[in-house]
Amino acid sequence: MKLQALRGFNPWVLIFVGMSLFHLWRGSLEDILIFGIAAIVILTQVFGLTTVGFKQQPKFGVIPIWSVVIISGLVMFFAERHGAWNWFVMLMFIPIGIALIFYRDAPTQEVPKFQVLRSRWVWAIWALGFGLTEMVAYLGSKIYDDLETFPTISSLMDPVIDTPIGRAAFVVFWLASGVYLFGVRRR
Secondary structure (H helix, E strand, O other): OOOHHHOOOOOHHHHHHHHHHHHHHHOOHHHHHHHHHHHHHHHHHHOOOOOOOEOOOOOEOHHHHHHHHHHHHHHHHHOOOOOHHHHHHHHHHHHHHHHHHOEOOOOOOOOOOHHHHHHHHHHHHHHHHHHHHHHHHHHHHHHOOOOOOOOOHHHHHHHHHOOHHHHHHHHHHHHHHHHHHHOOEOO
16 A cells, blocks of 8 residues: 555544534534534644644643643542533533644644554544444444444443543543643653
């Protein structure tokens, strides 16, 4: 396979756009906001339309990052599920996420090494496969009205998220993953 033609393309663009369209079709407002806004910001960067924003991606030290992660986990532990504090914590990450990805790309990009290209595509294929599996489960659960035969990630996670420790652990894991994927930690 010729990777030369794909060097400048980040497959995560497809993942975010695809997830946005799926959640738009599904009617999940929170997920549309999260994935849709991220997709729009990423697309403006890909097509060179980002003329405002940070000159480079912000980097934060370990203490501020882990303070936000731990405080969010504690709020989720003590807050009632689907309560006001729960929504506040989840929705406050939309502007934080936008701020973290809202920077201007350099006009010329360094050509990624083969290992980086391979890693991008492995993660993209995994995410696409995972997304398609979730979509089939969602469609199957709606068509056949059977979440046991076609369990979605939400239905599998609900028993865990219903417990305070499960909510806290999920948010801590989710935020730590985001810090790693977006690369906002100090290098």
